[in-house]
Amino acid sequence: MTAPVGRRSLEARVSLVLKVGTYAAMALVGLGVALMLASGRSPLDVAPVLDPGSLAADLAALRPSGFLWLGILIVLATPPLRVATALSGYLRAGERQMAVVALLILAVIALGVVVGTSGS
Amino acid sequence: MEIGLLLIAGGIATGLFGSLLGLGGGVLLVPLLTLGFDLPVREAIGVSLVCVIITSAASASVFLDRGMANLRLGMVLELFTAIGALIGGLVAFLLDERFLAGLFALLLVYTAATMLRPRDASAGDGVGGPDADGRGDVAGTVRSRIGEAVSGAGYLVRQPVPGAIGGVGGGILSALLGIGGGLIMVPVMHLLMGVPLRVATATSNVMIGVTASTSALVYLLKGGIDPYATGPAAVGVFVGAAVGSRVVHRVDTRLLRLLFAAVLAYTAILMVQRALVVQ
Structure with a gap:
C-alpha cells in the first residue's frame, strides 16, 4: 500500500532539504579542510571561536575557519x-x-539555543 | 598536514565500518578521537555529533525517497529525543570527563555484546514485533489517536507513551556520548512499539538529525565544537559512509562483526583506563 500523494510529496520535499543541506555543508567543509591542510594547520591546533560577525570577511579572505564554521552551521541548521x-x-x-x-520540535531546538547562549 | 590526513583516513575507516556493521559513526569515532588523537572526551563528542548529523541526513533522504521511513512517527518521537538531547547537552557540561569516558566504555561493551548476538531472523522481512499488524492480543495496545495517526501501512504503532519515554532516554544518551541514538530507538520502535525493523531503522535515521542537532547546538554555543578537528573527521566519515553503503551488499559481515566486537571490547578497556587517568 502506498502512502497518499500529499504525504509522499511532503517526504520528497523534506528529502530535498536534507540533500541540499548535506551537500552544501560538505562542499564548504571540504573546501575548508583543503585550505586548512594547504596552510599547514593541524586539526589539533587551537581553532578560532565562532564569530558570526567575521564570517563574511573570513570567507572573502579564504581563511579555512570561515568555510569550516559556515559548513558546520549549515549541518546544524539542516535538521x-x-x-x-x-x-x-x-x-x-x-x-x-x-x-x-x-512547532514543538522547533521550540525545543530554540530553547536549546537560548539556554546554550545564556549559559556560555 | 600529516595529522589532518590521518584524521581524514580515520574518519573514512569509521564511516566505512560503521556503515558495514550498521553502527552509528559515533560509537567508533569518539574512541578514535580520544584514544588516537588525544582529544578531550567532550570535544570528541562535539565532533561526533556533527558527523552523525551529516551521515544520518544523507541516508535519511534516501530512506524518505524510497518511502521506507515513517516521517510522522519519526517527528512525534523526535520531539521527545530532542527534549532528551537538550537535557543531555546541558548535563554533559556539568559532568566530569572521566564519567563520560566511563559511560562510553559501558556503551562499547553493550555494542560489542549486540554484535555477538545472532541477528534477528525476521530482520529483513518487514514484520514488526508481536501484534505488529494490530490484530490479536490488544491488551497491551494503546489504541490512542496518536498511535493510529502515526501508524503505517500494515502495522499499528503500539505503546506511544513508553516509546516517548524511551525517546527521552535515547536523546539524553545521544547528547552525553555523541551517538545518533539508533542503538536505543530502533529496539524501542521495533520491540516496544511494534514497528517493522526496516521501518524502525529508516525512521531512526530520519530522527537522528534533529536529536543530534539539538545537543550539537548546545555544544556549539558552549564552545564544545572545534572546527579544525571536525572538518577532516566529517569529510572522512562522509566519504567512508558513502563507500560503505555501496559495498555493504557485497561484503560478508559475519567475520567483521566478530572482529569488531573484539576491537570494541579492547577499546572499552582503554576508555576505562582513560576514565581512571583523565584530570
Missing part, C-alpha cells in the same frame, strides 16, 4: 530546516496535530 519544511507542509494540508508537533 531544523527539515522540520520547518514539514511544518509548512502539514499546515497546507490542514494537519493541525502534526503541525503542532513540528
Whole structure:
C-alpha cells in the first residue's frame, strides 16, 4: 500500500532539504579542510571561536575557519530546516496535530539555543 | 598536514565500518578521537555529533525517497529525543570527563555484546514485533489517536507513551556520548512499539538529525565544537559512509562483526583506563 500523494510529496520535499543541506555543508567543509591542510594547520591546533560577525570577511579572505564554521552551521541548521519544511507542509494540508508537533520540535531546538547562549 | 590526513583516513575507516556493521559513526569515532588523537572526551563528542548529523541526513533522504521511513512517527518521537538531547547537552557540561569516558566504555561493551548476538531472523522481512499488524492480543495496545495517526501501512504503532519515554532516554544518551541514538530507538520502535525493523531503522535515521542537532547546538554555543578537528573527521566519515553503503551488499559481515566486537571490547578497556587517568 502506498502512502497518499500529499504525504509522499511532503517526504520528497523534506528529502530535498536534507540533500541540499548535506551537500552544501560538505562542499564548504571540504573546501575548508583543503585550505586548512594547504596552510599547514593541524586539526589539533587551537581553532578560532565562532564569530558570526567575521564570517563574511573570513570567507572573502579564504581563511579555512570561515568555510569550516559556515559548513558546520549549515549541518546544524539542516535538521531544523527539515522540520520547518514539514511544518509548512502539514499546515497546507490542514494537519493541525502534526503541525503542532513540528512547532514543538522547533521550540525545543530554540530553547536549546537560548539556554546554550545564556549559559556560555 | 600529516595529522589532518590521518584524521581524514580515520574518519573514512569509521564511516566505512560503521556503515558495514550498521553502527552509528559515533560509537567508533569518539574512541578514535580520544584514544588516537588525544582529544578531550567532550570535544570528541562535539565532533561526533556533527558527523552523525551529516551521515544520518544523507541516508535519511534516501530512506524518505524510497518511502521506507515513517516521517510522522519519526517527528512525534523526535520531539521527545530532542527534549532528551537538550537535557543531555546541558548535563554533559556539568559532568566530569572521566564519567563520560566511563559511560562510553559501558556503551562499547553493550555494542560489542549486540554484535555477538545472532541477528534477528525476521530482520529483513518487514514484520514488526508481536501484534505488529494490530490484530490479536490488544491488551497491551494503546489504541490512542496518536498511535493510529502515526501508524503505517500494515502495522499499528503500539505503546506511544513508553516509546516517548524511551525517546527521552535515547536523546539524553545521544547528547552525553555523541551517538545518533539508533542503538536505543530502533529496539524501542521495533520491540516496544511494534514497528517493522526496516521501518524502525529508516525512521531512526530520519530522527537522528534533529536529536543530534539539538545537543550539537548546545555544544556549539558552549564552545564544545572545534572546527579544525571536525572538518577532516566529517569529510572522512562522509566519504567512508558513502563507500560503505555501496559495498555493504557485497561484503560478508559475519567475520567483521566478530572482529569488531573484539576491537570494541579492547577499546572499552582503554576508555576505562582513560576514565581512571583523565584530570
